[in-house]
Amino acid sequence: MADLGSAQIPPVGPEDHVRGQGEEGIVVYTDLGCPRCAADWPRLREPPGRLVFRHFPVAGKHPRSPALHAAAEAAGLQGRFFEMVDSLYAERGRVDDPHLWQRVESLGLDLERFEADRRDPEVQAGVRRDFESGIRAGVAGTPAIFDACTLETERTRVLNTNGSPTGRPEVDN
Amino acid sequence: MIAVGEQAPDFTLRDQDGEKVSLSDYKGRKVLLIFYPGDFSPVCGDQLSIYQEVKPEIVEQGVDLVGISVDSFFAHKAFQEKLGIDTTLLSDFEPKGEVALAYGSYLDAPLGFANRTLVLVDEEGKVAWTYESPNPGEFPGANVIFDALS
Secondary structure, three states, X not given: OOOOOOXXXXXXXXXXXXXXXXXXXXXXXXXXXXXXXXXXXXXXXXXXXXXXXXXXXXXXXXXXXXXXXXXXXXXXOOOOHHHHHHXXXXXXXXXXXXXXXXXXXXOOOOHHHHHHHHOOHHHHHHHHHHHHHHHHOOOOOOOEEEEOOOOOOHHHHHHHHOOOOOOOOOXXX | OOOOOOEOOOOEEEEOOOOEEXXXXXXXXXXEEEEOOOOOOHHHHHHHXXXXXXXXXXXXXXXXXXXXXXXXXXXXXXXXXXXXXXXXXXXXXXXXXHHHHHOOOEEOXXXXXXXXXXXXXXXXXXXXXXXXXXXXXXXXXXXXXXXXXX
């Protein structure tokens, strides 16, 4: 069973999806089915420095989210992760499978490979790993934003300084 | 706020289906009481949705989850369906907030609802752990539950 007790978010690693350059920037735990995340995405998508994307699908609230996160990962395996994310947030009303296939076509991706990849247990496990790391860091709503250098929000920094478990990070909504 | 080690006050409330549920029904198992301000507020929805995502891991540790607010059981049913959750929701409706008051979670007028409070009751019905939010607008991530259970 996964350890879901309190911990800082994992440092940025090779499995992360990163847009932009440099050490500074933000790590965002976000839900592709979440309207608040979609509303904030134009502001978050190209911050000063780099953007590190972490999956945080809340399936109970947004039943389509797990499928959308798997689709983004599958697009990422063909080098178009952020293009898929941008498109999903831009057109929230078009997220059924035929709409995903249209995106695959417009992005010039291999549909057969996309279909296999998005159902791959490894892809789904990667999404879950991100989700669990967010839970451990106290993510309690999306989008949850952390400093890419310190891996903390203002709130978790205060709590950690006090020696307390991490609580609710800054939720920007 | 009720203190760790005290006997948890027993209660009988109606769940989202109108069925009576007592704390004593859970004797022999641990139960996490999740007091929250009200159905359909954005933060409450987030809290219960996030807990639902890790509910299998919580249940695996022998802990049942029970939400409690001052809403009617009809509202609880609609709220549960809206969130797509199966966590039991109990209606602390009449006398309003009586159970929250007994646990020291009730916020008096003009608020008139429970603060966001977690109370872990052990197999013997004693309070094993508590968490009280600094204000109703903040809620603990699921990590604090796992910290409490470790």
